[in-house]
Amino acid sequence: MAYLVRFNFTLGFELNQFLVQIPFLLTITLFSFLLVGSYKSVIRHTGFTDVVNVFKSVSLIATSSVLFVLLNQSINILPGFTIPISIIVIHALFSFVALSGSRLIFKFSYNNLKCKLSASKNILIYGAGESGIITYNALLSNTNTKFNVVSFIDDDIKKKGKHINGVKIIPFSKVTTDYIQDNFIKEIIVASQTIEAKNLIELVDSLTDLNVEIKKVPAIEKWINGELNSNQIKQFQVEDLLGRAPIQIDNPNLLNEFNGETVLVTGAAGSIGSELVKQLSNFDVKKLILVDQAESALYDVQQELKQNGKKNYTAIVADIRDGLRIDSIFQDHKPTMVFHAAAYKHVPLMEASPYEAIKINVNGSKLLADTASRYNVKKFVFVSTDKAVNPTSVMGATKRMAEMYISCLQKESKTKFITTRFGNVLGSNGSVIPLFKKQIENGKALTLTHKEITRYFMTIPEASQLVLEAGTMGKGGEIFIFDMGESVKIYDLAKNMIKLSGLRFPEDIDIKITGLRPGEKLYEELLANGENTLSTYHKKIMISKTRDLDYKQVKSEIEELCITNRFQNNNIVMKMKRLIPEYKSNNSDYEKFDKRVQTYKKAKNIAGSNNKSKTLGSI
The missing domain is CATH 3.40.50.720 (NAD(P)-binding Rossmann-like Domain)
Known part of the structure; x- marks a missing residue:
């Protein structure tokens, strides 16, 4: 081909010389290909590296040929033997194009045929x-x-x-x-x-x-x-549909905050607790104390830590309602920081069992906080919920009461008590998203309580980062909240989940409206009436300024509620409503008590005014 191009597509060259040059060129070519190894590539997977190897081989052939021809002209190794330099250059160009081009043509032809035939x-x-x-x-x-x-x-x-x-x-x-x-x-x-x-x-x-x-x-x-x-x-994934970028926390102090600390995590087997444990295990903590009453789930967390090569932890099966047991844990392990994530969280179940909700969410938190204060723990971080804001359910009211008790305790304790408040956590146990996924997998209609219901959402890592950041940033008495962007309409979220699963709504899977459950809100709030916020170093994290409390009276009433009214649900709810003015039941049997509480407060205010008037008159 090189000779044909060089001589205008005519046989204007000496055939005898050509026949001598062919064996020489084959020898040089064989040596070059063996040295570079370009022939070893799988042609249907040809890539840039393979083309580079072909170029190396061809360059070696051309360079070796030119050097031999020039050397032969000087010392006459093979008398009369020569190859025109222009022929060597043209041959090299043809070789490179033919070898690399044929590989690429074969690759694309193979892939196209494979796609069409298979x-x-x-x-x-x-x-x-x-x-x-x-x-x-x-x-x-x-x-x-x-x-x-x-x-x-x-x-x-x-x-x-x-x-x-x-x-x-x-x-x-x-x-x-x-x-x-x-x-x-x-x-x-x-x-x-x-x-x-x-x-x-x-x-x-x-x-x-x-x-x-x-x-x-x-x-x-x-x-x-x-x-x-x-x-x-x-x-x-559902987190891709939140309408906001994931919140990232980059605080260098976080790396040093937990160094050498003995950290106790309650609810360590739960969604938030287990993620807290996972993230804390990456810090240089002295020891991690994992406390939970769910022994199977706690065992799973323990095994995960073991598989990841973590050693500085102790898993303890314990109930936070057992004051003596909690005291013995503090006495034996002497934690310096506490992250309290243990709680009953299912709204309908707690609406039917106020006594149980009080035992765990209020009394359990009280016992744990009292013990932490007694042992002079540095920081106590309480994981709360947006359902504690203007609560409409027993669960939300109990979490608000726990917030209030911790605020009261801050006034008389050396321990720094800090609260974190956030919305629904994606993928957490019992949340709506895993339920929707399971229903889609089973080909059943998605069940939604109300078409207009909205929720704030965050991922488990985001929630855990907020809790850890609160432990670093908090000075005591704060309630930290996230700017979580726009709330998500669950009905739209359900439709998108159906469509993203490759199914059609409503032809393949429909959405069934079941009605609001007892105590359930149409929308959640992050701030209660009378609260405002303070900014922090992070534009997405704020501090809620709560309304003033009569700390002695509130603490006394919460303590009384924790030790009395066994199984007397009506009395428990009445006392909670008197203690939390913003607690108004929704779609619940306890709505009937809202008017009674208002009447009680009016009577109390009138009585207080009369007593005040008598005192002023006597003065």
């Missing part, structure tokens, strides 16, 4: 940037499932009408139902890493109507060794 998924990739290209390569290298990338979706004007590896880039406006049906699209993978959370929700909403499965490429930091594997491309 069952494959037609997909679209949203985002034609670097992440989109990496996603494309990861899909093509998958050996289990065959993917056929039909198009990239990108609205960047600079990319309009262009191709990536032969795949066309189209604007989002062209992705219509007809386009999906005509191209038999099964999946749309969102590869863009720069899309904002709100825009992501709008995108998902618009895509779910196209009746295709939607998946998402994980964040770059979650790629394995910096490389994306197609198995990492998963369906959208």
Whole structure:
């Protein structure tokens, strides 16, 4: 080929010389390919490195040939033997193009034929940037499932009408139902890493109507060794639909706060408690004390710590209502910090059992806080809930009472008592999201209490970070809350979960409205009436300023409530309503007591005014 091109596609060269040059060139070529090893590559998986190796081989052939020809001209090793330098250069160019080009042609032909002859998924990739290209390569290298990338979706004007590896880039406006049906699209993978959370929700909403499965490429930091594997491309998670970016806490003091401390965590087997334990185990703590009454779940947490090579922990099965048991734990292990996450949290169950709610959420918290104060623990961090704000349920009221008792104790204790308040935790035991997932898996209708119900959501790691940050930032007496963005409408969330599962609403799975449960709110609040906030170093974290309390009277009434009224639910609820003015029952049998409490307070205020008048008159 080199000679034909050199001599204008004619045989204008000496055939005898050509026949001598061929064995020489074959010898040089054999030596070069053996030395570089370019022949070892699997052709159907040819990549940039393989093309570079071909270039090395060809360069070695050309260089060796030129050097031998020049050397032969000087010392005449083979008399009369020569190869024109122009022929060597042209031959090298042809060799490189032929060897690398044939590999690439074979690779693309193999992949295209494989996609057409074998069952494959037609997909679209949203985002034609670097992440989109990496996603494309990861899909093509998958050996289990065959993917056929039909198009990239990108609205960047600079990319309009262009191709990536032969795949066309189209604007989002062209992705219509007809386009999906005509191209038999099964999946749309969102590869863009720069899309904002709100825009992501709008995108998902618009895509779910196209009746295709939607998946998402994980964040770059979650790629394995910096490389994306197609198995990492998963369906959208609920946290992707929160409408806000995950809250990140970057406080350097957090690294030193727990060094050398003996930390006790109650409710250590629960959703928040177990995550707290997991994160605390990464700090240089002196010892971790894990307390929970659920022995099977506690065993699981213990085994996870053991498998991760953690040694500085002790798991204890104990009930926080048992004052003597708690005292013995403090006496034996001498904790310097306490994170109190143990509680009864299910609203309908606690509405039916106020006595049990008081025993755990109030009396248990009281006993633990009293013990921590008695042993001069440095910090006591209490995990509360947004249901404690203007409570409408027994559970919310008991958590508010625990907040109030801890505030009272702060006035007379050296221990710094700190409270954290946040909304619903995604994936926690008994929350609505796992319930929806289970119902979708079973093909059953999703059950929702009210079409207009809204909730604030946060992830388990976010909640745990807030609790740890409170332990670092708190000076005593604060209630820390998150700016959690906009509340999420559960009905919309349920619809998106159905659609993101590749099912149709309501054809495949419907949503059944069951009515509000006893004590349930339509919407949650993070601040009570009469509260405002103070800012902190982090723009997403605030401190709630609660209303003033008559600390001696409140503490006395809570103590009295904890030791009396056994199984007398009506008396318990009446006393809680008198103690918490903002507690108004909703959709509950206890609504009848709200008017009685108002009448009682009016009578009390009148009596107080009369006594005051008599005193002034006598003066």
